[in-house]
Amino acid sequence: MMFASTRLVVNDIKAVVGFYELVTGLSATWLAPVFAEIVTPSATLAIGSTETVALFKEGSAEPASNRTAILEFRVEDVDVEFERLKDKVEVVHEPKMLPWGNRSAQFRDPEGTIVALFMHATDAAKARFAGR
Template sequence: MDFISTRIITADVARLVGFYEHVTGVRAAWANEEFAELRTATGTLAIGGVPTVALFAPGSARPAENRSVIVEFLVDDVDATFKGLPEDADVVNEPKTMPWGNRSLLVRDPDGNLVNFFTPVTDAARQRFGR
């Protein structure tokens, strides 16, 4: 089995894609106006509109209601990522070093989903991520 992607359901695909393109520097690949993917070397963030849910199971996912998942991005310099955030970014925690050796920045995307940008800063953390 291979883990392929995480999908966020939103009521405004263009807005959410625009946010993730800005903060990651990755251009989205659009399948249509209701579905886009931001592909990296290690995973894909898929963003789907509400109408896509009906194709699987109507009503099974609702936009802007997540309170249990954090989308995480490994970045080269979390402090530079912080400085490059949009002015209206909803910053939950400015960059700080965590006990497990990552320097992390926690924000909310426009739908309120938590997003963690992190850089390993200790030797042990860098080894875990091959850096």
């Protein structure tokens, strides 16, 4: 089995896609007016408007309701990325060290999902993720 993507169901697909294009520096691929993907080397972030919920089961997903998942993007230098983004998006926290050896900053996308940018900062964290 291979983990392929995470999908967000959103009210304002243009705003959310624009946010992730800004954060990742990647252009979205629009597969339909109600569905886009940001493809990274390790996984895909799929973004669907609320109209896509009806394709599965009405009421099965609710936009702007996430309070548990954090989307994480590994970057080369979290401080550089923070400086690039801090005046353009909502900041949750500035770069700081986490107990497991990562340096991380967090933001919120236009519908409230937390987005973390992180880098492995300690030798132990770098060794744990070598080859991934």
